[in-house]
Amino acid sequence: MQTANDPKIIVALDFPSQNPALELVDKLDPGKCRLKVGKELFTRSGPQLVEGLQKRGFDVFLDLKFHDIPNTTSAAVAAAADLGVWMVNVHASGGEKMMTACRERLESFGADRPLLIAVTVLTSMNADDLAGIGITDSPEAQVSRLATLTKNCGLDGVVCSAQEAPKLKAEQGADFKLITPGIRPLTADKGDQQRIMTPTDALKAGSDYLVIGRPITQAADPLAALEAIHSEVIGL
Ligand SMILES: O=c1ccn([C@@H]2O[C@H](COP(=O)(O)O)[C@@H](O)[C@H]2O)c(=O)[nH]1
Numbered sequence: 001m002q003t004a005n006d007p008k009i010i011v012a013l014d015f016p017s018q019n020p021a022l023e024l025v026d027k028l029d030p031g032k033c034r035l036k037v038g039k040e041l042f043t044r045s046g047p048q049l050v051e052g053l054q055k056r057g058f059d060v061f062l063d064l065k066f067h068d069i070p071n072t073t074s075a076a077v078a079a080a081a082d083l084g085v086w087m088v089n090v091h092a093s094g095g096e097k098m099m100t101a102c103r104e105r106l107e108s109f110g111a112d113r114p115l116l117i118a119v120t121v122l123t124s125m126n127a128d129d130l131a132g133i134g135i136t137d138s139p140e141a142q143v144s145r146l147a148t149l150t151k152n153c154g155l156d157g158v159v160c161s162a163q164e165a166p167k168l169k170a171e172q173g174a175d176f177k178l179i180t181p182g183i184r185p186l187t188a189d190k191g192d193q194q195r196i197m198t199p200t201d202a203l204k205a206g207s208d209y210l211v212i213g214r215p216i217t218q219a220a221d222p223l224a225a226l227e228a229i230h231s232e233v234i235g236l
Contacts, residue, residue: 007030032226050062074101075105095149165206179209180210181212182197210233
């Protein structure tokens, strides 16, 4: 259920610099959405921008998808926790030792620690893309395998596509959070996403949070696009 205290929509601020990002953010309501800062905007504008978004009242998902050795990755998630972000992520394919080191490092932040989640299979990838990196299982099977590893390491959830959500909720339980990009309203361009679902279907399938970028940020009227999605999902 979408409530004012736990907005389900996470707007991906994939902008080339902070000015266009803030132009949109200053029209948004932190009661209706959270914000995601990814590699492009963080590389341009960094921690100062994240702090500015948080001062405006928004929860920030720092989507830097860390993938490195345990020592380096756990230090990076601790730096994210120092920034005060709501959620941070790593790649599950970094493995058990890396994810466990990250989870243990965040324990020292107590109840205020960010949610720690792991990327399973990018929503831009299909079975052929997986085969290209030597994985002959279906995306669904690979996502399940990496979600099980992630849960066993004590993380809070995974990034997956909404298509995998029913299986993951059955396998990992209701509390294991599913953060799903690849969200496309019926009229939106698919772009480079492969495993997609509409906002309504994604929430019905078991997504906890919907990551939505271009269908909002590239819309002729981004605020109207967000409002339309918000109205669609508000009762779910
Ligand atoms: O598997 C993944 C992991 C992360 N993302 C990120 O989500 C947004 C999606 O943006 P759209 O414009 O709605 O496609 C983007 O920032 C990605 O880096 C993902 O798409 N898939």
